[in-house]
Amino acid sequence: MQWRHPWNNMIPEIGQLLMITALAAALLQFLIGLKLFTVDQSLRMILIKRFTLIQCLSIFLAICCLGYSFLNDDFSVLYIALNSNTNLPVPYKIAAIWGAHEGSLLLWMFLLSFWGVTLAFSKKFNDQDKMLKIYSLSILGLVSLSFILFIIYTSNPFERIFPMPDQGRGLNPLLQDPALAIHPPILYAGYVGLAIPFALALASLLTPHSSSWAGIARIWTINSWLFLTGGIALGSWWAYYELGWGGWWFWDPVENASLMPWLVATALVHSLIVTEKKGLFNSFSTLLAIIAFSLSLLGTFLVRSGVLISVHSFASDPERGLFILMLIGLFTGGALMLFALKQKRSAPLKLELLSRESLLLLNNVFLCSAAGLVMIGTLYPLVLELVNSEKISVGPPYFNFVILFPCIPLLIFVGLAMFSAWNGKGSKLLLRSSRVALLSILIGLVVSLLILSYDTPLTTIGLILAVWTIITGCLPLIRSRTSSLVKNLPMALAHIGLGIMVLGITVTSSYGITFDDTLGFGQSKTVGEYEFKLITINDRTGPNYTAKVAMVEIYSENQKIGTVFPEKRVYDTTSPSMTEAGIEANLFRDLFVALGEDLGGDIWSMHLQYKPLLRLIWLGPFIMILGGLVRLFLLKPLSETANS
Amino acid sequence: MFLLLPFQVVPDDLNTNLTATQQELYQGIIQEVRCLVCQNQSIAESNAELAKDLREEIFQQVEQGRNEAQVKSYLQERYGDFVLYEPSFKQSTYFLWLSPILILILILGWLRKIGVF
Numbered sequence: 001m002q003w004r005h006p007w008n009n010m011i012p013e014i015g016q017l018l019m020i021t022a023l024a025a026a027l028l029q030f031l032i033g034l035k036l037f038t039v040d041q042s043l044r045m046i047l048i049k050r051f052t053l054i055q056c057l058s059i060f061l062a063i064c065c066l067g068y069s070f071l072n073d074d075f076s077v078l079y080i081a082l083n084s085n086t087n088l089p090v091p092y093k094i095a096a097i098w099g100a101h102e103g104s105l106l107l108w109m110f111l112l113s114f115w116g117v118t119l120a121f122s123k124k125f126n127d128q129d130k131m132l133k134i135y136s137l138s139i140l141g142l143v144s145l146s147f148i149l150f151i152i153y154t155s156n157p158f159e160r161i162f163p164m165p166d167q168g169r170g171l172n173p174l175l176q177d178p179a180l181a182i183h184p185p186i187l188y189a190g191y192v193g194l195a196i197p198f199a200l201a202l203a204s205l206l207t208p209h210s211s212s213w214a215g216i217a218r219i220w221t222i223n224s225w226l227f228l229t230g231g232i233a234l235g236s237w238w239a240y241y242e243l244g245w246g247g248w249w250f251w252d253p254v255e256n257a258s259l260m261p262w263l264v265a266t267a268l269v270h271s272l273i274v275t276e277k278k279g280l281f282n283s284f285s286t287l288l289a290i291i292a293f294s295l296s297l298l299g300t301f302l303v304r305s306g307v308l309i310s311v312h313s314f315a316s317d318p319e320r321g322l323f324i325l326m327l328i329g330l331f332t333g334g335a336l337m338l339f340a341l342k343q344k345r346s347a348p349l350k351l352e353l354l355s356r357e358s359l360l361l362l363n364n365v366f367l368c369s370a371a372g373l374v375m376i377g378t379l380y381p382l383v384l385e386l387v388n389s390e391k392i393s394v395g396p397p398y399f400n401f402v403i404l405f406p407c408i409p410l411l412i413f414v415g416l417a418m419f420s421a422w423n424g425k426g427s428k429l430l431l432r433s434s435r436v437a438l439l440s441i442l443i444g445l446v447v448s449l450l451i452l453s454y455d456t457p458l459t460t461i462g463l464i465l466a467v468w469t470i471i472t473g474c475l476p477l478i479r480s481r482t483s484s485l486v487k488n489l490p491m492a493l494a495h496i497g498l499g500i501m502v503l504g505i506t507v508t509s510s511y512g513i514t515f516d517d518t519l520g521f522g523q524s525k526t527v528g529e530y531e532f533k534l535i536t537i538n539d540r541t542g543p544n545y546t547a548k549v550a551m552v553e554i555y556s557e558n559q560k561i562g563t564v565f566p567e568k569r570v571y572d573t574t575s576p577s578m579t580e581a582g583i584e585a586n587l588f589r590d591l592f593v594a595l596g597e598d599l600g601g602d603i604w605s606m607h608l609q610y611k612p613l614l615r616l617i618w619l620g621p622f623i624m625i626l627g628g629l630v631r632l633f634l635l636k637p638l639s640e641t642a643n644s
Numbered sequence: 645m646f647l648l649l650p651f652q653v654v655p656d657d658l659n660t661n662l663t664a665t666q667q668e669l670y671q672g673i674i675q676e677v678r679c680l681v682c683q684n685q686s687i688a689e690s691n692a693e694l695a696k697d698l699r700e701e702i703f704q705q706v707e708q709g710r711n712e713a714q715v716k717s718y719l720q721e722r723y724g725d726f727v728l729y730e731p732s733f734k735q736s737t738y739f740l741w742l743s744p745i746l747i748l749i750l751i752l753g754w755l756r757k758i759g760v761f
Contacts (some may be wrong), residue, residue, distance in 0.1 A: 245688050247675070252684055309685065349759045358760055366753070369747045376743045381730075390736055395686070395729025399738070406743040513664075515670045516703075558714045574690055596695070 008069070012158040017066030019075025021057035022113070025051045026144035027263075033138020041130055048137045052120040055144060056113035066157055067097050076164040079103060079157045085168035087544045088176075095181035096171045101304060101320075102157035104184055108300070111185070112192040115220065116140045119196055124216050132210045135203035135324055136196075143195055146327050153318045161446050166203050173545070173571040173578050175187040177236040187231030187258055193224025194261060197268060198293035201286040202335055205342040214275035214285060219632065221268050221289075226628040228262045233621035241581045246514070246592045246609045248617055251399040253308045255301030256378045264292040274360055274614035278422065281361065283343050288364070290339060293333040295371065300324060307382060307396055327359040341525040354426030359417040367409040373402045404458075411465040411502065414495060415440075415472035436475070440468035455510040462506030469499030486634060493627030507613040515608045518599060526608040530591055535563075537595075537604065545571040547580075550604070552593050554584055566595045591616040657728045662707060673715055674699055676729045686729065 029051040031037070032044050066079075070093045075081040083096045083103070098107040115531030116137065125133050149155070175181070197217040204213035235255065240248045249255065268288040274286040302308055305321030351358045377394045384390050419433040444464030448454060476488035513528045524533035535551040548571040554562050564582025571578065582593040589612045596605030671688070677698060679690035687695040698719075705715050719727050727759060729748075731737045739746075 077687065133645065201660065243689055247689070250689075305684065351760050361760065362755075365751050369744075369751060372747055373743060378741045380737075384736060388736065391726040392731045392737065393729050394731050395676065395678065395727055397676050402744045405748065424655075491724035513668075515667050516670070516699075579691075 008074065009076070010073050011065050011072075012160065012326060015069075016156075016158045017057045017189055018062040018065065018629075019148060019158070022055045022062070023145065023148045025055035025058060026113075026141050026148055026386050029055060029141030030138050030142075030145055033135055033141065041134075044134055045130060048134055048141075049120045051141070051222075052116045055141075056110070057112045057119045059106070059113050063097065063106055063488050065269075066103060066106065066622070067094055070094065072097055073168065073314060075166070075168050076160050076162070077157075078159045078161040081165050081168045083171050084172040084626075088168075088171055088371040089543055091178075091179065092171055092176050095175070095210075098184045098188075099171050099175050102151070102155045102159075103156055104188070105147070105151050105155050106157055107185060108152060108188050108192055109144070111189045112140070112147065112189050112195055113144055115189075115193050115196050115224075115426075116144065116639045117221070120197075122216070123223065123456055124219065126212060129212055131207045132200070132203050132213055132216075132238045135206050136199035138200050139199040140195060143199070143331065146330070150320075150323050152579045154323055170544075170571070173450075173569070174182070174242070176544075177238060177242055179234055180242070183234045183238060186227050186234060189225045189521075190226070190228030190231050190265075191261060191299065193220060193227060194265060194293045194296050196220035196224070197272075197289040197543070198331075198335070201289035203339050205263065208342075208344065212281070214272045214282070216290060216449075217285075218269065218272040219273060219604055220274060221265055221292075222628050222631055225262070225265045225269055226625055226632075228258065228265060229628070232258050232262060233618050235477060237618050242612075243579070243585060245579075245594060245607055246581065246590075246611070248614070251377075251396045252500045253378050254303055256374050256399075257302045260371045260378075261292055261295040261299060261375050263374070264288060264295055268292050270360050271364050274357055277322065278357060280349070280357055283339075284361070286339060286343065288368070290332065290335045291368075294335075295326065295375075297324065297328045297331060299377075301328060302378070321452065352423060352425055352559065353418070354420060354429045355424045356417060356420040356422050357421050359413050361385055363410055363413050365415065366406040366413070370403060370406040370410070373406065374399065377402065408461065408465065411469055411498075412514060412627045414498065415465075415468045418472040418475050418495070423527070433472075436471055437468065440464055440471055443467045452507075452511060454524060459506060459510040462510075463504060466499050466503035469502060470496055471499075486630070490627040490631035493630065494624045497598070497620045497623030497625075500616050500623060504616025504620060508611045508617065509523070512611040512614070516605065517598070517608065518603055518605050520601070525606070525608060527572070527608045529556055530561075532591075532606070532608050534604070534606065537602075540567070542569065545569045545578075548598075549608075550582070550593070550595050552606075554591055558598065562591070564591070564593050566593045585615060587615050587619075588613060661709060662703070666706050669712060670703055673702055673712055674710050676716075677702070677719060678729055680727060712745070 015357055029048055032048045032051070035044075038044060039049075043193045065075075070084055071081055071090065073080070073084065073086050075084075079100065079102050080096075083099050086094055086095065096103070098104040101290050119133070119140070120137055122133075144294045195218055200217040200220070204210060232255075239250065240246060244266050250308045257478055268285065271281050271285040271288055274281045286297065301321065301324040305318075305324055307321055351361070379401055381392050381394050384392060397543050415436075416433055419436075423431075430434070441464050444460060444467050447467075448460040448463045454460070473492050476492045477485065480488050515525065515527045517525050519525060519532075519534040521534060521536055524531050526532075531554070533553045533555065537548055537550045540547045549565050550569050552564050552566065553560055554564065562584035564584050566582035567580035569578045569580060584591040589610060590610035592607075592611065596606040597608055598604055650715050674688040675724055677687045679687045679692055679695040679698075680683045681692050682690045685695075687698045702719075703742050705718070710718075713735075716728060723733060731740060733741050
């Protein structure tokens, strides 16, 4: 065993102390909001900013301590002994910090406190909004307080183990991949970012005179929406090339847990536009902000409590799950109660049916219904098992079907809204949109019937809606003068991205071809217009695994277009093998090869796929993200527009 | 026992090609069948032994010309409802399957109440 400097043994203890410092800071941050120490507003402001900063720094340093111990292979820390070993490459030792439950909660906590700091030092608040800021930071303090307590009591990453093992168990090989290493921080940043609009919404209920919460909340909602979009897309891309059979969305409860907050965050972004610009839907926006963060918490509960593995494993070790359930009860219940008591009663709306306000409202309702359906499908088997011990599975066939109910009208209205005006009349709207609608239908029909072969009615509908969404998404760019081009760019990009994604999903799921077959060396198999030829299979040794590497040549019309090297890896630490797919891709099609089983005699089972336009499924979100980035960084600071 | 031997499955059987339609059917089915020993994976994704056996079983049934409903009801009889990712429509799943319609009614009611139309 290597010699270690005695200081190194103290590092986890320092981390532990930093967690307690953060706990104290969060407590003070919360209490200052309650007028406990001083009533002087500017003093409270200074103090609450300081404590927010101290909390964030402490947690950051605690993560550094954990990382330091990871790099030092300090297996006296239980978490490190379980999730690392001496052979693990250094970048993955760092990624292993959030590779399992305890560390990922620590990261979750750090991001929460970091967003808190960005809010505390934000210049977007006017002078009248000081109390809004103090209250929202105080609420964030309460959220932090609960989660730091949760970490310290149920999921302490600094817990020691005695006697100290000589070697750690190693990181789950599934997680040893660049995309998955950065996936959790991005997704978590999105999840916890929703705590900011949540806190602002509650603070706005406590400060009835402040009206600018919507504009401020919109920035942080777009911000976390960006991270959620990026995190989900990255996760989907990772699943595609790493899980071995080339699917890109599985309706797995863990995926659903991230999709639900995304859907509601999308609705919230749109609802806040109306609240900010027209002063309408204030209650609806407040409610959405509460729901969005509650769904983040629900996602955390689903992923972290073990309830998904089995209701019974949850029941036998319910400590963590019950703690999170209590937090959901506290925050969701408390927030809804506050909402019921304090919401401003507004006069009944008088909306034109097809005005921009109505269409935005309708679409937000469809987005929320989609989230609701995903939630019902995800929770139903859990509830059914609890209630009458019946075990059922709810998976892709269910979700792919029910999600159409909100999504088809959603896409129709997304396009229609581009023709609408605030308080506009329905008849004008239909007149203006009819030409583009006819054009989209025509293009959709021609493409699905003549260019591609007819598949199902749903394919044709999907194509029409994709074309409709893309064209209507371009309209604000075509019609606007150059001065307002940048102003319309975020919306246009977000909607074009959506249309491109719908196009990708429709074409790839309707016209993709998958083949499972056996191939000997030198044999080939034709999938669609492509011929896959297995040349040979060799052994390879990586840093902490051994692999079988196949060489597969791909031909199209007897022209060689590429060679791929799918792998099957066996990591030293665990028995099941990992598939690394071989992918030859361009914008128009993906050719995918995964290595299956060795059947003896140089014959292997292979998984072959031709997926047209698959890349669009990730290109779409990428364009959406660009739109969000333009909104956040290229447009003038929002406070100026709010004042004008 | 010896009488059974000629029918035993040998890996070479896998080498038999399915037609394109049969492949599509096979791929469709294995993505909708849950691997019972894994953590929420279909047998298409899973590398577990049970998943391999089930894939082989389904492959052969498809090869013998059985359709989706026949294969699925075979699996359901053998392993219960849990094995299928598509929950069947029965008393305990009425709410699950009817939820899109219920939500639609709720939305219409709510929009009416707040005065959108």
